[in-house]
Amino acid sequence: MSEIITEPEQGPGNEARRRWMAVLARASRAELEAEWSDLPRPPSYEWLRRPEVGLVMVRGRAGGTGQAFNLGEMAVTRCALRLADAAFGAVATGHAYVKGRDRRHAELAAAFDALLQTPDGRGPAQEAVRRLADRRAAEREQRSRKANATRVEFFTMVRGENPR
Amino acid sequence: MYVAVKGGEKAILNSHKLLAEERRGDPSVPEVSLRQIDQQLGLAVDRVMTEGSLYDRGLVALAIKQARGDLVEAVFLLRAYRTTLPRLAVSEPIDTAAMAVRRRVSATYKDLPGGQVLGPTYDYTHRLLDFALAAETDAPPEALEPAEEPVAHPMLRVCDVLGGEDLLEPETPAGDPASGEPEPFDLTREPLSFPAGRDQRLQNLARGDEGFLLALGYSTQRGFGGNHPFAGEIRLGEVSVEIVPEELGFAIDIGEITVTECQMVNQFAGSASRPAQFTRGYGLTFGHCERKAMAMALVDRALRCRELDETARYPAQDEEFVLYHSDNVEASGFVQHLKLPHYVDFQAELELVRRLRADHGDARRKEAAE
Incomplete structure (x- = not known):
């Protein structure tokens, strides 16, 4: 598969790409399907690496900050593709590594990743990513507010300090 | 056989x-x-x-x-x-300080930044059977009114609070910064080896049977390797998993997982080589496995006896005993293989016992005759 390995892409563009890849990884397949079909012009693409299910070994650190250790594996699906459509102003390669075993999820995530790198496809794709990110943020906030409803104050009972 | x-x-x-x-x-x-x-x-x-x-x-x-x-x-x-799936990558170590916390309690500090967040816990339930569930009406549970604000994020780890005064031993990455961190031991690729590093022990304990670790952790509390633990912090929530794919060359976030983390803080009187300081035991699990994370942290601390100049006297401190017997797939396989046919083996034993009994009888008769 070495022929499909592209040059490491460095530079300031990575931060934005890292953000949208995280959002795409957290989206559900149904959400991505809906966003994809809502695109004004969904591009066609060709496979560089068809979706493949595998494992990522998840690591932790002793005490949270110490020696690294292997915690356990998680199922992950990856793929890579290239936009076949020259109409978007650039030839772009899309990559995806997403939690789970849903090949279509990985495919759509990679397709969006490619589209987001093209001058002409970027706009609508960015809107989609924004909607997905907002939804995840709203869910997280709701979970967190529920958790915060369970925040307590413990009082220590000390003998002799009871109010008279 | x-x-x-x-x-x-x-x-x-x-x-x-x-x-x-x-x-x-x-x-x-x-x-x-x-x-x-x-x-x-x-x-x-x-x-x-x-x-x-x-x-x-x-x-x-x-x-x-x-x-x-x-x-x-x-x-x-x-x-x-x-075993049927290929390994695509290893992750960067997860950052539990950046966790989206849904539960966080500390038994060492009542007032701490972010507070005590009970989250979904059985701790304060009455343990009375709820026959409403048996009715299977599928009535929605009573609605929880969310708080106005989310919990603090990021939420400082209790150990990071204590660490400031040097009262708690620091946890730092292995290896020296110049040469980089060594690759952690991986039990899925190499067999156990002794003496085991903490990386090997923690991976083994993370995969280990909850019942086994619970009993061992309990034994340390009851005096079989006591290390005076306090639950410094238990937290539950979601963390991001990041990998650096070769073809990209930068870290990407591939989604989030739920984990439970337990930091045990243990009294330590000091030794010839170290001043008195609180020492630590660590537990980390996928999902919400709080009992397991706590037991793991107790056993992790017990197994650190060698590096802390403590004499290993008890089962929980014996790394060969603990690490060789923690895996329930191995344990179950070896115990249950006894069910498989051992006919030839048993036949040989049977012959032996018959001969020994016959010899014993002969000897007795000879004795009686003399």
């Missing part, structure tokens, strides 16, 4: 059919779905993910269904399945 046998194919096939029937139970009762297991038996899923060492709720739900709720069997199924 187990000796291979032939025959029994028909019986085995029929046993599979009977097993499938038993698994399904009464066909007039609706079949349980993987979604139902995932959503309504979530803590069983969490336990199997942790001990099966594979984070995939759908696969775990399937394993639990197939194993008819036998969680150790489900762990076995999962471990077997994982």
Whole structure:
């Protein structure tokens, strides 16, 4: 598969790409399907690496900050593709590594990743990513507010300090 | 010794059919779905993910269904399945300080930044059977009114609060910064080796059987290797997993997982080489496995006896004993292999016992005659 390995892409563009890849990884397949079909012009693409299910070994650190250790594996699906459509102003390669075993999820995530790198496809794709990110943020906030409803104050009972 | 046998194919096939029937139970009762297991038996899923060492709720739900709720069997199924998948990458160590916290309690400080957040816990329930659930009306639970504000984020770890005064031993990455961190030991690639590093021990304990670790952790509290623990912090929530794919050359976030982390803080009077300081034990699991994370932290601390100049006297401090016996797939396999035919072996033993008995009888008779 070495022929499909592209040059490491460095530079300031990575931060934005890292953000949208995280959002795409957290989206559900149904959400991505809906966003994809809502695109004004969904591009066609060709496979560089068809979706493949595998494992990522998840690591932790002793005490949270110490020696690294292997915690356990998680199922992950990856793929890579290239936009076949020259109409978007650039030839772009899309990559995806997403939690789970849903090949279509990985495919759509990679397709969006490619589209987001093209001058002409970027706009609508960015809107989609924004909607997905907002939804995840709203869910997280709701979970967190529920958790915060369970925040307590413990009082220590000390003998002799009871109010008279 | 187990000796291979032939025959029994028909019986085995029929046993599979009977097993499938038993698994399904009464066909007039609706079949349980993987979604139902995932959503309504979530803590069983969490336990199997942790001990099966594979984070995939759908696969775990399937394993639990197939194993008819036998969680150790489900762990076995999962471990077997994982061998069919290629390893695509290893993650960067997860950052539990950046966790989206849903539960966080500390038994050492009542007032701490972010506060005590109980989250979803059985701790303060009355442990009375709730017969309303037996009625199966599917009435929605009483609605929880969310707080105005979310919990603090990021939420400082208790150990990072204590660490400031040097009262608590620091946890720092292995190796020196110049040469970089050594690759952690990986039990899925190499057999156990002794003496074991903390990386090997923590991976083993993370995969280890909850019951075994619970009993060992309990034994340390009851004086068999006491290390005076306090639950410095227990936290539950979601963390991001990042990998650096070769073809990209930068770290990407591939999604989030739920983890439970326990930081035990232990009294330590000091030794010839170290001043008095609180020492630490660490527990980390997939999903919400709090009992396991706490037991793991107790045993992790007990196993650190060598580096802390403590004499290893008790089972929980004996790393060969603990690490060799913690895995329930191995333990179950070795215990249960006793069910397989040992006919030839037993026949030989039988002959031996008969001969010994005969010799014993001869000797007695000779004695009586003299």
